[in-house]
Amino acid sequence: MSERAFRRHRLAFILVNAALAAANLATGAPWWAFWPLVLWSIALMIHYLVYRSARVDDTWVEERVLDLQAKSYDLGHMQAIREHPAPAVGKPADSPPAPPNGP
Numbered sequence: 001m002s003e004r005a006f007r008r009h010r011l012a013f014i015l016v017n018a019a020l021a022a023a024n025l026a027t028g029a030p031w032w033a034f035w036p037l038v039l040w041s042i043a044l045m046i047h048y049l050v051y052r053s054a055r056v057d058d059t060w061v062e063e064r065v066l067d068l069q070a071k072s073y074d075l076g077h078m079q080a081i082r083e084h085p086a087p088a089v090g091k092p093a094d095s096p097p098a099p100p101n102g103p
Helices: 003-027 034-054 058-071 075-083
Strands: none
Touching: 003 034
16 A cells, blocks of 8 residues: 555545534534544544555564664663573572482
8 A cells, every 4th residue: 555545545534524524513413424534534544554564564673673772771681681591491500409309
């Protein structure tokens, strides 16, 4: 999906719903323009999510990871974890052997 298609959809959403709301106010009828607004909002949101997900690629992911790491207050801790991963689940690697069980 292209950005151009999404922009057209958004513009149509704004213009048509503004016209419907104006017509609703002019006629003085109960607020019937609410339902087209809600349904079209859902459709526009789905269009936006599909549009954004189509634009995600490896470059975007890498840029986002680097951005989050740069903003992290604990970047040094994250690097230390990468360099020295935690031991396997169970006993720590430096612990003495367990005492034998039994009499």
